[in-house]
Amino acid sequence: MNIKRAKEEIINTVKAYLSCDENGNYKIAAIRQRPILLMGPPGVGKTQIMEQVAEECNIALVAYTITHHTRQSAVGLPFIVKKKYKDKDYSVTDYSMSEIIASVYEKQERTGFTQGILFIDEINCVSETLAPTMLQFLQYKTFGNQKVPDGWIIIAAGNPPEYNKSVREFDAVTLDRVRKIEIEPDFEIFKEYAYKQDIHPSILQYLDIRRENFYRFETTPDGTFFATARGWEDLSEMLTVCEELHIAVDAEFVYEYIQHDRIAKDFSNYYELYNKYKKEYKIEEIVQGSYSEKLIKSLKIAPFDERLNLTGLLLGRLGRSFVDTENSEKYTELLYESLKEYLAQLPLSETRPDLLLKEMIEKEETELTHRKQEGLINRKEEAYKLQALTTLKKYQEVLRTEKETSIKTSDTIKGLFEEDKEKRMKRIEKTSLELDNAFLFMEKAFGEGQEMVIFITELSVNYYSAQFIANHGCKKYYEYNKSLLFGEKQEEIIRNVEK
Numbered sequence: 001m002n003i004k005r006a007k008e009e010i011i012n013t014v015k016a017y018l019s020c021d022e023n024g025n026y027k028i029a030a031i032r033q034r035p036i037l038l039m040g041p042p043g044v045g046k047t048q049i050m051e052q053v054a055e056e057c058n059i060a061l062v063a064y065t066i067t068h069h070t071r072q073s074a075v076g077l078p079f080i081v082k083k084k085y086k087d088k089d090y091s092v093t094d095y096s097m098s099e100i101i102a103s104v105y106e107k108q109e110r111t112g113f114t115q116g117i118l119f120i121d122e123i124n125c126v127s128e129t130l131a132p133t134m135l136q137f138l139q140y141k142t143f144g145n146q147k148v149p150d151g152w153i154i155i156a157a158g159n160p161p162e163y164n165k166s167v168r169e170f171d172a173v174t175l176d177r178v179r180k181i182e183i184e185p186d187f188e189i190f191k192e193y194a195y196k197q198d199i200h201p202s203i204l205q206y207l208d209i210r211r212e213n214f215y216r217f218e219t220t221p222d223g224t225f226f227a228t229a230r231g232w233e234d235l236s237e238m239l240t241v242c243e244e245l246h247i248a249v250d251a252e253f254v255y256e257y258i259q260h261d262r263i264a265k266d267f268s269n270y271y272e273l274y275n276k277y278k279k280e281y282k283i284e285e286i287v288q289g290s291y292s293e294k295l296i297k298s299l300k301i302a303p304f305d306e307r308l309n310l311t312g313l314l315l316g317r318l319g320r321s322f323v324d325t326e327n328s329e330k331y332t333e334l335l336y337e338s339l340k341e342y343l344a345q346l347p348l349s350e351t352r353p354d355l356l357l358k359e360m361i362e363k364e365e366t367e368l369t370h371r372k373q374e375g376l377i378n379r380k381e382e383a384y385k386l387q388a389l390t391t392l393k394k395y396q397e398v399l400r401t402e403k404e405t406s407i408k409t410s411d412t413i414k415g416l417f418e419e420d421k422e423k424r425m426k427r428i429e430k431t432s433l434e435l436d437n438a439f440l441f442m443e444k445a446f447g448e449g450q451e452m453v454i455f456i457t458e459l460s461v462n463y464y465s466a467q468f469i470a471n472h473g474c475k476k477y478y479e480y481n482k483s484l485l486f487g488e489k490q491e492e493i494i495r496n497v498e499k
Contacts (some may be wrong), residue, residue, distance in 0.1 A: 002186035003040075007049045009181060010036060010155065014057045017153050020114055026150070035138050035154035037123070037175075040183030041217060042164075043228025045193075046157045050119045051375065056493035060107050060116030061375060064100055067166075071129045073099045075144035098143035106154060111374050118210070124158035125166040135170070139177045149230040163217060169241045185215035190229050198323055200236040201316025202274045205309070206267055223248045225260040232258070239271075277309050283317045287436040299445045312439055313452045314457050321431040322464035327384065328427045329471075332420060334388040339366065339417055343410055353409040354399035361392050391420065428472055435468075439476035448480070456480050 001009075013036060019027045026033075037048050047063070054061035066074070076095035083092045100118070108114055126134050138156065141148045148154060156178075161167040170178075187207060194204055207214050217226045235257035242249055251268035258264045261335065284289050297309060342360055349356050368385050371377040377385075395416050399409060438455075446452050457463045459477060467476055 001181065001183060002189045003045045003049060003183055004179050004186075004189045004192070006038065006183050007053060010049065010053050011057060013179070014053065014059065014117070014153055017250065018059075018151065019047050028291055030141065031152065034177060034179045035141070037138070037170075037178040037180045038155065038157040038183060039160060039180060040157075041185065041215070042159050043226075043227070043230035043307060044183055044215070045183050045190075046183065047119075047121060050117060050155065051378075054117055055376070058208075060111050060113035060347045061098075061119060062103050062107050062116060063119040063121065064103075065121045066130070066134065067125050067127075069126075069130065071127075071133060074130060075133055076146065078434050095144045095146075100144045101146040101148065104149055107374070108149070109195055110370075111376065114149075118148055118151070118152050118154050120154070122158060123156040124166055124168050124170065125193065126168070131168055135174050138170075138174055162219075178466070185229065187211050187214040190232075191216065191461065192463070194233070194236075195319075195461065197233065198319070198464075199233060200230055200239045201312060201319060202239070202271050203232055203236050204265075205274070205312035205316070206270045208312075209270075209308075210263075210266065212264065213260075216263060218260070227258045227260045227263045243369070258316060274309065277306070278313055281313065285322075286314060287317055287434040287437050289408060289433075289440070291441060296444050297439075301458040304450075307451050308454070311442075311446075311454050314441070315455065315462075318431075318434060318438055319462060319464065321434050322462070322468050324465050325427050325431045327380075328424050330380075331387045332385045332424045334384050335391055335417070335420060338388060338392060339413060343413060346409060354396050354403075357399060361389060361396065364389060366393075382394055393438050432472060432474070433439065435474055436476065439474075443476075452480060 017026070017028055017033045021027055034340040040046055050061060071125075076098045078093050078095055080091050081094045083090050096174060100120075104116070106118065106119060120134075120137070123134055125136075137143055138154070141154060159167060161169070164443065191204065191207075213227055214232070215228060217228075218224070228293070235254065239249065249268070249271060251265045254268045254271075255261065258267065281295065282291070299310065303308075338360070342357055345356065345360070346353065351359070364385075368377070368382065369388070372382060395413060398416065402412070442452050442455050456477065459469065460481070
């Protein structure tokens with residue numbers, strides 16, 4: 001199954017395993033809560049979905065790569081204890097608590113969560129001395145003589161033997177005690193994720209054309225060569241920063257991430273063409289509505305791949321605006337929630353207004369630090385919160401400088417927030433205008449051709465554009481969405497792209 005379906009299976013499993021009856025007992029006894037064993041090629045996203053599941057289910061996550069552990073750290077160190085049997089004293093070997101089990105208890109104390117996921121990665125690549133311990137762990141949910149606490153679900157992951165020489169096959173007895181989920185790479189699912197993660201447009205456009213290069217793993221006499229989802233995502237972040245710093249990108253650079261010589265060269269050539277078209281077609285002018293009729297005429301006779309690249313460039317540029325708008329809206333929502341709480345406290349507090357706001361900011365900063373340390377917040381949410389806190393500090397400085405009373409403070413805060421709301425509205429209006437200009441350009445250049453079908457389809461698939469259109473509308477989008485026959489058109493486009 002693909003990674004999206006696997007995530008749904010895990011979320012459903014978490015809900016089922018943690019479901020309790022009226023007496024507070026788990027409906028599925030711990031002995032029947034089979035651990036999940038995810039098997040799939042490296043770099044397909046097994047570890048990342050654990051973080052997403054924990055966040056969406058609001059439970060804790062403790063993750064370990066078991067190959068980094070020795071038998072002593074996993075099981076615990078032996079020590080001698082005195083025990084009495086039938087009035088006679090004996091020296092008996094006992095074990096200290098496993099480092100992994102201890103981490104679960106520490107996570108509970110730090111976060112306050114009593115339920116969570118214990119995720120063990122590369123479980124079938126352990127050393128020979130640790131292999132029996134892993135089998136015991138999957139079968140009985142224990143490390144040595146220490147049991148995994150109730151309310152904690154075990155999920156393990158491993159790579160099939162064709163990807164890793166260190167793999168140990170599990171026997172039938174062990175496999176009969178786990179829920180084995182086999183994961184396969186799926187570009188369409190990656191594409192959904194990639195849009196949400198703001199993956200570099202050049203990578204998405206390239207993989208749309210060369211889907212067979214999304215995930216490749218080949219072993220030859222010259223070595224192992226591969227391209228993975230993880231590699232493309234890491235390359236995306238580096239490309240974005242390289243463009244900001246004006247650092248050149250070539251095939252050797254790409255090969256550091258996509259370790260498949262032919263694919264690295266192919267993408268490098270495409271990326272060069274992508275930047276060439278980006279410069280020649282002046283995409284920024286198109287979204288501002290200031291393109292020339294000469295450009296329209298040249299596109300009508302341009303080859304299909306060139307028109308396809310231009311459509312992709314236009315979508316990539318609009319994508320930046322959709323992301324910026326989403327960021328602005330999320331930030332404004334968080335700022336509003338903080339201000340609402342502050343204004344509710346204001347009439348009840350004897351603390352000076354600016355100092356009360358300062359106390360609230362410090363409290364929110366402490367909470368943010370804690371959530372970040374415990375992995376309870378993702379990077380985007382952290383960025384929104386930091387931006388909101390920065391604005392609150394500016395508000396606090398205004399209150400401190402003007403030494404306002406509680407009665408006047410409410411009006412001042414509302415006035416300051418109105419300025420932020422106005423910036424948000426301008427951001428939305430700017431993005432709406434850019435989208436309208438893009439549609440007018442696409443109409444003039446391509447009419448209802450294949451390029452328009454691609455344009456509409458990608459706007460529908462992209463998380464940020466779909467959100468923007470759903471919230472703020474777009475007349476042209478709805479018109480074309482109804483009039484174009486997507487099923488037939490898309491099949492024709494795919495055939496042309498393959499040619």
